[in-house]
Amino acid sequence: MPKLEVKNLAAFYGRAQALRNVSLTVDGTEIVALLGANGAGKTTTLRVISGLLRPSRGDVFLDGERISGRPPEYIVSLGVAHVPEGRRLFPGLTVRENLYLGATIRKLKRSQLASEVERVLAMFPVLEQHLDRPAWALSGGQQQMVAVARGLMSNPKVLLLDEPSLGLAPIIVKQLFRTIAEIGRQGTAILLVEQNAPMAFSVSRRAYVMETGAITIHDTVDRLRQNQRVQNAYLGLGEESAPAEA
Ligand SMILES: Nc1ncnc2c1ncn2[C@@H]1O[C@H](COP(=O)(O)OP(=O)(O)OP(=O)(O)O)[C@@H](O)[C@H]1O
Ligand SMILES: [Mg+2]
Known part of the structure; x- marks a missing residue:
């Protein structure tokens, strides 16, 4: 199937x-x-x-x-996680906050959220140093990584x-x-x-x-x-x- x-x-x-x-x-x-x-x-x-x-x-x-x-x-x-055309990040929120939003439906505790960010960032190590920057401040490539990482936060x-x-x-x-x-x-x-x-x-x-x-x-x-x-x-x-x- x-x-x-x-x-x-x-x-x-x-x-x-x-x-x-x-x-x-x-x-x-x-x-x-x-x-x-x-x-x-x-x-x-x-x-x-x-x-x-x-x-x-x-x-x-x-x-x-x-x-x-x-x-x-x-x-x-x-x-099923959908990473939309044009990324659709929240530009004023930090990278970390954008990632958290990807896990909203999982109703995780704060400590679990943090470890999920760690898990997802293993795929995108370059984002680690940008976690507390607003999404708009990142390059286009980094923003696309955030968009994919946010999709992975729902563990699809x-x-x-x-x-x-x-x-x-x-x-x-x-x-x-x-x-x-x-x-x-x-x-x-x-x-x-x-x-x-x-x-x-x-x-x-x-x-x-x-x-x-x-x-x-x-x-x-x-x-x-x-x-x-x-x-x-x-x-x-x-x-x-x-x-x-x-
Ligand atoms: N919100 C909308 N309202 C009306 N028509 C729409 C809307 N979104 C897309 N369309 C039309 O539906 C058709 C398919 O559009 P769609 O966005 O799915 O194409 P696409 O293959 O993703 O194109 P692109 O490569 O430009 O992103 C097109 O004719 C488009 O003009
Ligand atoms: Mg399209």
Whole structure:
């Protein structure tokens, strides 16, 4: 049984259909990439999984239990953490306070919270020295680390990551993806939304491609690297890739 199963989702914003018959699975020890151009429906898919948006059709299952239609707090408490696009930290709160907020639903004692911060920071040792600084004072890469770390504070079975590489320098993206791979190795299933296909492929075993609200390609990363359409559209290897700006 997959850890996470998304079945035949449809979703609308008002009258505009954002998802059409979206199905995907993530196994318990897998990192799965979800690629697609701007507006394809990647974020909407994550928002439906985490309960922020109700699907008009279809279901989401966690460990075989239906979670679609449940409130977001309940879905987090079952083990699905959503690290949103654009990080959405509380800029005026300290890094530590932002991390605490990720564990709100666990109702931990203060001492337990502190040890959870320690556990999560083992993945992001560079944040240790910034714990008592306001989130706004950190670099973009460090803020993204805080966002992922906050997601881990709920001790998820499934981590939903929405474009973690967005706006970060290539060297920072590489460091971040090393950590994402490590989180996967330690047993958290990850659904990774990305536009940076080479980085997404470097940590994933399988990938789905979305176009205008539907999944149009699904395969192993090994085979997708050889796929002409994927090369052209996402790997910058094809004739169709746009010329660099002057
Ligand atoms: N809050 C909203 N209200 C109305 N339409 C929306 C809203 N959010 C997204 N949409 C529309 O739904 C479609 C899917 O958007 P979504 O944000 O899921 O795409 P995406 O794949 O995450 O794109 P990006 O790579 O730009 O983040 C798009 O056509 C978008 O314009
Ligand atoms: Mg998006």
